[in-house]
Amino acid sequence: MEAPTTDAQVAAHEPAKRRQILDGARRVFLADGFDGASMNDIARVAGVSKGTLYVYFDSKETLFEALIRDDRKQQAERIVFPAGAADPRAPLAAFGRQLIALMTQPEMIAQVRIVIAATAKFPSLGRAFYESGPCFGEIRLAERLEVWRQAGVLQFDDGRRAARQFIDLCKSGVFTACLFGAADTASPAEIARNVDAAVEVFMRAYGVPSAASMSLAIVGGAAIEA
Amino acid sequence: MEAPTTDAQVAAHEPAKRRQILDGARRVFLADGFDGASMNDIARVAGVSKGTLYVYFDSKETLFEALIRDDRKQQAERIVFPAGAADPRAPLAAFGRQLIALMTQPEMIAQVRIVIAATAKFPSLGRAFYESGPCFGEIRLAERLEVWRQAGVLQFDDGRRAARQFIDLCKSGVFTACLFGAADTASPAEIARNVDAAVEVFMRAYGVPSAASMSLAIVGGAAIEA
Amino acid sequence: MEAPTTDAQVAAHEPAKRRQILDGARRVFLADGFDGASMNDIARVAGVSKGTLYVYFDSKETLFEALIRDDRKQQAERIVFPAGAADPRAPLAAFGRQLIALMTQPEMIAQVRIVIAATAKFPSLGRAFYESGPCFGEIRLAERLEVWRQAGVLQFDDGRRAARQFIDLCKSGVFTACLFGAADTASPAEIARNVDAAVEVFMRAYGVPSAASMSLAIVGGAAIEA
């Protein structure tokens, strides 16, 4: 019933108006949810007529999908991954704090909620979100961990798993609470405490202890940062 | 010219019919989402008239809340927490496997999705779910960890945080993937692998190196990752 | 579809419970209107079950009709008609004040409103109300006027018309305003002013300038309009 939609539409029509519609749609969808949002509201907020909405997007569902996919593309680039350093602790902590601060922002929570809800209806959408979000961050972090492993300050078999575990340890307790509305946001102090605990656990599990690493560490700073 | 009811209705009338309605409602809500479910459908699936629905529950919202709360109550009792044992590894692993198997069941995933979606609209519901679900498990696990701490096999400052971290390490990578539809379910093998890794990380972070294990640990880096 | 209802039901069942139902029905109907009243509310306010309602009355309409007819019977007896006196002015004024005070009571206004509304649906009910209310008062007043006419202090051809005109002059300006919600009630002062003006107009139109009153009237003009 659709057809070449996806690609055709991404390129179709005035890109400026397309963007304008998506911006209006984002505000309304995030505020009211997929079902709660009405095309009327979206048209009004976007400043176009209802008819125009249907020129650019075949249906409410199509518009929603396009919106989520577009957003993902932009957000992945906002995160700064830890630069190499002799001791992973500080960079990991900085990365964790940054990540959790981003993830617990109300708009991000709203978006995650709506995507999770939509996944039941549009499985491909949830998958796309997962791959460009959690998965993407995991891969990038794993690349950094690998550098430290090669430098001999970390040891693990499965870098992806270690990266994932670190991220989940950082989220532990703050993200889930926000998602279920048990907390509105996480305060910087709370985030810091949580991330520090995560770093501690992570380092005990994967840090190379011993005189060996110590002696390495003495000279290792330079080698590590890759 | 109205009535008190609230409590009367929560517990009201024929409990069998109440259950019958909740069972129908569960099927429809999980299949179609909160907004997607129609009271008409629920009545049909439950095998009662629309009017009867409103005799037992004041509104769609009320019915949904009752459903989620009831389910929570039942599910909390299904989990068996690790019994005391000299070595925490096996009990923790058993607990983790059981927990993750439960959490990655398709119906559970569907329910979590719908609750997260509903949290945007009814924050109290999300909070209730969080408290009787994630939070509850955390507290119970923390109690067990405390036993081991007093037995001298674990050491930590904050038992709640440790418990939460263990659970998040178990979920790491499988639950989130299911939630976003990136995986349909987790295979027992996958769960086992993930939970074992979680136990390993947890024990390295919080385990007390006893004389026995210490000798292992000296050379144990290699042994561990298996 | 009914049958011997009216009479059968008037006599049927426990008269005490019948009264109890009618009392509850009155409160609800007057508060909420015919359509606004629900049989549920009536049952609750009357303190009987919904089923019992239908044992005593065939339908909501039947109950409503019975209620209005019963009420009419009682109210007609509340009015005291002017006793004979040499000069009609004082008795007429007293009667007028009493009548208007009764007619502008909020409950009476509510009842008149609901009956007028119901007349569109149940014409016989409006007619019954009219005959036992306005019409009845008119006839009784006409009887008194006739006494004065025979005493030679009033003169008119059509006693019914004169009576009706007097009543309408009394109501003039206060009753209609209440009926349309332009006034909540009429204050005693306002009623008195209006009734006095009515008496004045009525006496100028129908009073016989007797020798006695004439001598008064010669100088009395000033006294009158006060």
Added chain:
Amino acid sequence: MEAPTTDAQVAAHEPAKRRQILDGARRVFLADGFDGASMNDIARVAGVSKGTLYVYFDSKETLFEALIRDDRKQQAERIVFPAGAADPRAPLAAFGRQLIALMTQPEMIAQVRIVIAATAKFPSLGRAFYESGPCFGEIRLAERLEVWRQAGVLQFDDGRRAARQFIDLCKSGVFTACLFGAADTASPAEIARNVDAAVEVFMRAYGVPSAASMSLAIVGGAAIEA
């Protein structure tokens, strides 16, 4: 995420369609009453879709109010008030006959009934009706009476009250009977009789006895006017 509209909608869109809706609404409301009328019926009778109803009017209530207000506006203009003339009798009688003929038309009776019923629910509507109907006529008539008073053919203190009394005398007996369904309409003959009686009473109460009548009045009328 809503709109201003109120005024926009009162006057909004195609005036022709607005009129079309109001015409349909009038037929249904007058036939079935406010509660008895369904928006579905109104849409069908008006020949528009239910959705269109709500484009032009925010709610059933709004539609009803607009209908009543519009009708009022038109009807107020239909009445011709008595022109000045030396003798008020003929103009007053003509005015009275015209007014009562209008007020006893079945559609007018139906509308008055429905407004009175609605007043219990929407007091502002009753008040608006009163002010643009009874009140308005009263004021206009009082203006004419004043002309006669200045010409020396009528005398009174309170022109508004006199006007109101004249109107109520005209209505006396016919309007109330129609309202309660005790009469279907008033025949021209009946109206004429009633209005003539009203003029008679009114002139005796407020007329200045002319030279002609004065000789008669020498013993009565003159004294009266004070």
Added chain:
DNA sequence: CATGAATGAGCATTCATTCAT
């Protein structure tokens, strides 16, 4: 290409009435 009036199926909810107990 853009508009916004029009559509009508669909929704949550209410309520007069019935009937097994």
Added chain:
DNA sequence: TATGAATGAATGCTCATTCAT
């Protein structure tokens, strides 16, 4: 006789979508 749970048609209202302009 009295009950109140159950019914299901009907209600006011919304909204994704279409289409004439």
